[in-house]
Amino acid sequence: MTVPESTKESHTDVLIVGAGPAGLMLANWLSRFNIKTRIVDKRGTKVFSGQADGLQCRTLEILDSFDFGHRVWRESNHMLEICLWNPDETGTIRRSDRIPDTIPGISHFQQVVLHQGRIERFFLDSIKEHSDIVVERGVLPTSFQFDQAKAADFGDYPIAVTLRTLSDEEATPQQRLQHQKTEDGQRSTSDGLFRSNLAADDTDDLIRAAKNGDHSRPVETVRAKFMVGCDGAHSWVRRQLGFKLEGDSTDYIWGVLDIVPITDFPDVRQRCAIHSANSGSVMIIPRENKLVRLYIQLQSTDVKDGAKVDRSHITPEVILKSAQQIMHPYKLDYSYCDWWTAYQIGQRVGDAFSLQERVFLAGDAVHTHSPKAGQGMNISMQDTFNLGWKIAHVVNGYSSGSILKTYESERRQVAQDLIAFDHRFSRLFSGRPAKDVMDEEGVSMEEFKRAFEKGNEFASGIAVNYGASVIVAKESEASGKGDGTYAKSKPQLARGIDIGKRIPSFKVLNQSDARPWHLQELLKSNGRWRVIVFPGELTTPRNMERMQDLGAKLAGPDSFIRRYTPTGQPIDSLIEVLTVHAGPRTAVELLDLPEAFHPYDKESGWDYWKVFVDDQSYHEGHGHIYVNYGINPDHGASMIIRPDQYVSWVGEVDDYAEMSRFFDTFMTPQLAGETGNGELSSILAEVKVD
Amino acid sequence: MTVPESTKESHTDVLIVGAGPAGLMLANWLSRFNIKTRIVDKRGTKVFSGQADGLQCRTLEILDSFDFGHRVWRESNHMLEICLWNPDETGTIRRSDRIPDTIPGISHFQQVVLHQGRIERFFLDSIKEHSDIVVERGVLPTSFQFDQAKAADFGDYPIAVTLRTLSDEEATPQQRLQHQKTEDGQRSTSDGLFRSNLAADDTDDLIRAAKNGDHSRPVETVRAKFMVGCDGAHSWVRRQLGFKLEGDSTDYIWGVLDIVPITDFPDVRQRCAIHSANSGSVMIIPRENKLVRLYIQLQSTDVKDGAKVDRSHITPEVILKSAQQIMHPYKLDYSYCDWWTAYQIGQRVGDAFSLQERVFLAGDAVHTHSPKAGQGMNISMQDTFNLGWKIAHVVNGYSSGSILKTYESERRQVAQDLIAFDHRFSRLFSGRPAKDVMDEEGVSMEEFKRAFEKGNEFASGIAVNYGASVIVAKESEASGKGDGTYAKSKPQLARGIDIGKRIPSFKVLNQSDARPWHLQELLKSNGRWRVIVFPGELTTPRNMERMQDLGAKLAGPDSFIRRYTPTGQPIDSLIEVLTVHAGPRTAVELLDLPEAFHPYDKESGWDYWKVFVDDQSYHEGHGHIYVNYGINPDHGASMIIRPDQYVSWVGEVDDYAEMSRFFDTFMTPQLAGETGNGELSSILAEVKVD
Secondary structure, three states, rough: OOOOOOOOEEEEEEEEOOHHHHHHHHHHHHHHOOOOOOEEEOOOOOOOOOOEEEEEEHHHHHHHHOHHHHHHHHHHOEEEEEEEEEEEOOOOOOEEEEEOOOOOOOOOOOOOOOHHHHHHHHHHHHHHHOOOEEEEOOOEEEEEOOOOOHHOOOOOOOOEEEEEEEOOHHHOOOOOOOOOOOOOOOOOOOOOOOOOOOOOHHHHOOOHHHHEEEOOOEEEEEEEEEEEEEOOOHHHHHHHEEEEEEEEEEEEEEEEEEEEEOOOOOOOOEEEEEEOOOOOOEEEEOOOOEEEEEEEEOOOHHHOOOOOOHHHHHHHHHHHHHHHHHHHOEEEEEEEEEEEEEEEEEEEEEEEOOOOOOOOEHHHHHHEEEEEHOOOHHHHHHHHHHHHHHHHHHHHEEEHHHHHHHHHHHHHHHHHHHHHHHHHHHHHOOOOOOOOOOOOOOOOHHHHHHHHHHHHHHHOOOOOOOOOOOOOOOOEHHOOOOOOOOOOOOHHHHOOOOOOOOOOOOOEOOOOOOEEHHHHHOOOOOOOOOOEEEEEOOOHHHHHHHHHHOOOOOOOOHHHHHOOOOOOOOOOOOOEEEEOOOOHHHHHHHHHOOHOOOOOOOOOOOOOOOEEEEEOOOOOOOOOOOOOOOOOOOOOOOEOOOOOOOEEEHHHHHHHHHHHHHHHHOOOOOOOOOOOOHHHHHHHHHHHOO | OOOOOOOEEEEEEEEEEOOOOHHHHHHHHHHHHOOOOEEEEOOOOOOOOOOEEEEOOHHHHHHHHOOOHHHHHHHHHOOOOOEEEOOOOOOEEEEEEEEOOOOOOOOOOOOOOOOHHHHHHHHHHHHHHOOOOOOOOEEEEEEEEOOHHHHHOOOOOOEEEEEEOOHHHHOOOEEEEEOOOOOOOOOOOOOOOOOOOOOOOHHHHHHHHHHOOOOOOOOEEEEEEEEEEEEOOHHHHHHHHHOOOOOOOEEEEEEEEEEEEEEEEOOOOEEEEOOOOOOOEEEEEEEEOOOOEEEEEEEHOOOOOOOOOOOHOOHHHHHHHHHHHOOOOOOOOEEEEEEEEEEEEEEEEEOOOOEEEEEEEHHHHOEEOOHOOHHHHHHHHHHHHHHHHHHHHHHOOOOOOHHHHHHHHHHHHHHHHHHHHHHHHHHHHHHOOOOOOOOOEEEHHHHHHHHHHHHHHHOOOOOOOOOEEEEEOOOOOHHHHHOOOOOOOOOOHHHOOOOOOOOOOOEEEEOOOOEEEHHHOOOOOOOEEEEEEEEEOOHHHHHHHHHHHHHHHOOOOOOOOHHOOOOOOOOOOEEEEEEEEEHHHOOOOOOOOOOOOOOEEEOOOOOOOOEEOOEEEOOOOOOHHHHEEEHOOOOEEEEEEEEOOOEEEEEEOOOOOHHHHEEEEEEEEOOOOOOOOOHHHHHOOOOOOO
């Protein structure tokens, strides 16, 4: 092998391999922290059509926290209802049930559908708006070295990766887009299986091509503090680490068509699960731009005992024909097909997610499963949504490395739950409906419906509940455990809140201007921890006294907020204190509260965006957040919320000591220095003049 | 005077003079119709800060109909509450009342504040997205000719205007932006009065400069079918027509400061009307980006008997000092001033709005008044929102010219109402508060409050009610008037609807996918008339029969829909039929209804976006549109809605003859031709691939 004549060398904080949803979410987080980041992808272009499309309500909450949830919400198709279709006594399919697609009340968003290419576009726009990070396409890592000796110091660069650049030709998938019939009137049959799990991995071919290619192409050695493999089911990064995906495949093959349907089937704009008597199942996912996605069981191509599938037998015509049989007596056809593919159902999860908290795996690199439940893109993005702020806080010296261990403990559990869910769900879906209660081989449609309903909570993404850790204080005083190092919660002060889950959102009003906000809108993904104080009714003198006490401690010269706020930054830049009192709004003035709750800045005056109230709005009802959180307005509670909106701690309104104990276990004291002066420059930056 | 050596000559459908909000709204409408449009502005740049800022809920509805209302909604400051501050018995100001800023229930938007520069940016983006129209800046009309002989034929070009281009220097206002203190610590005092009505008009100077300037600069004669003067209070177009603004000025001078306030005044983030005992009044308008606008009465500079104001006496320091006196004992100061100005209060309205329906005036060119009520930018945009589709329909040959006469009849009334409102309101605002009931010179604060509350309805923009005309069928059968040529309404079929007002919006569900939509979201500004059929409960056989009858007539080969649809365009491209039945949704299938209500296309199948239902949604409540519109679900009603969302006609569900009569009086039959084939190409254009 020829050694390149000159190899460039460079340093970066974080190297991201793979620019799909997981990689882009991570780059997007890092764009908010000014972290030196490289992101490379072996493909020459982003995804344009097809691929993943379902977006959980939790994913929408997350995208909204980055200020582009509304772009998804506006462009996507909203799915409201699921219709179940089963054979009747004559074997003809009929609608047997309607259930809501998103459980009412679970989130202020509902599940929607928009193709992966648009989501990636929104990420790219967001990254560009906040940083100089650019996705390097057609760039491939070809070697990896890890220096154990450097792994203990988070300021050092233990990772060395060689990056090579592909030619345009090598980097461009052979898959042609097929937006119209070919000229002879045949439907185009280009290879829809290109990214399918029925296709072989081309990474080694690409590496070989890159190494044997034109020696004038750049070769670069990147030294990195962190590397994250977001490089899919065939992850090159995972292979370097020697980690494995564990699990297995089924014999079920499913096809996918994205078409503008021409049909008399009445529910083609609803999400449908259709079980035919003997021809297999179809799932309908209505999409944006008049498109409908059909997941179609391909009985004729099912493989037995792990035999290889003959890909040449799978064409859009074959897939359509299966759908027509399943949906008989309704007619189904199309003129326009946007995309198609097929895949073999299987479930696998990674045996490890990280190498010494310096190299991480995320997304399909650590969990693969069938796409029908609309989970893949969501869980992948949520992996790096969990990881991104932790890496950034360590790189920036805000936190000790201990918080990085929680990535694997938190996300591996989610991956295992996902795989278990998909295992059960896909078998119920691919099975033949039972003819009657005596038909033990068949799938009971009642059982299927129950699984669907139960699955909906999991599928919303809201059910995720992270275990106890240095950043989730689940243990309560009552348990009597622990050595006093770690903060303890008093969950009984907010019985509607699950410590470890994302904080549910209800509307509150700004004290100063009466504007209603969903609480989550106040918890933008900007890297801040939040202490949210719910002091109860402030007309009760005891409650106001506790606020005075807490305010004095928070404002103290050595308070945990001052201790951990980076030098020269505003006092709210790492730990932001928000207040939601129990109302009524008109009984209190902002300036009745101590300054810690509405910091003063000599350039911009009082901060009017920290104190809120649980009260009736003029136009948008009453959020009843005290009732919904189970907080007694006579007594109150305080919470600590992570930068990713998960609840860390619940305790007494004025339990300054326990709050401080929480942060003290993992945060890094900053140099003492003036604070509060960064404010005006940030105002000026915000003032839009065009 | 030197004659330019060569003069270019060109033709355009519409020439717009002035690229402020009125001109941009018009260009924006025309961008949706592929109308050949020129838009010129004498200034070299758009507005960047200051100027108008208040946006009525009706304006938000309109911007939303062009798909960028959400950009305003997200960036703007929302105003929820108005606080009234008056002197107490000791003469100290105190909060006397709180009232909602927008009347609850009046609209699905509420009044917000965002500076004119951003609104103009959104218009420019929207125009660019839909057309090749570009604002030509630093371009000035210098002569005007009108050929009477050509005025009768709407295909001809009766207007000739010479356009000259200014040098960059001439076109750039001298007003410097003042985003920070000057280096010696003094506040910058550049001329905030540049665009104020205290400044002289510079149009003639600019014309002189353009004519005497470099002769190599282009001179062009534009021949236009239509010209619209959106060129402000000193309108050059108005002068060419010889029209006048009628009305007068007051002696009141007010100053304006856009600042980030440093204050202990508790309501600085609320809209406030503050009447001091003896120092004058302040109005507070909280804005985006921590800014607050203060309108401040300048007592020391009030002029008497029409004397000229000495502009040099008006500085930000003088204005601030007045505010400090009025708001005493509260403190007020600032470090950052974004913009300032001052103006003299007066009210004027144009004596005519159009020359033979070929040259029109809009915006400040036909109505000027004081800015405090936040009306100016709104009424200006609504002028051309009224005019734009009418010009487009005439240019494109859809309609006879008769609809153009309604511009003046509809908008002059609005201008007069505005002027009357402002006259009363500004005098109440500038007057000294009455000390007691015996104080007849003072203004009663009770009267002021009542005026404020009543003013709120007017200020929302919702109250506008257009008079009877060829496109507003107010006359009812009961009146017995008319000669049978014009359609008559049956207002009793929808008692909650005012014919002539914009249709109120409530949520309805899509029949095919259960998604809730605000009715107005279905009425996008794309130039379509709508027939909205409210058939009542379709489980009642009589109601379904009437739908069958109406469907058959609408689908007939010579139906009014076919007659007026442009050749080769989809059947819904000029008159769209929407249905909202009374529910329940699950009792009906889309395909139970005749094809006229959900047109079939051979490339894209059935249209699933035409039939809606008044029913409970899973996540967003029940719109109760039948109750709100006063339609009996046993009987139903039909409506015709203008392309600008105003109600034209209310009648029986199946009164095809009267619907046809309505359109027959002003629409132009199109050549017979195939329809329905434009559909697929438009689908493909919509499919986003990146």
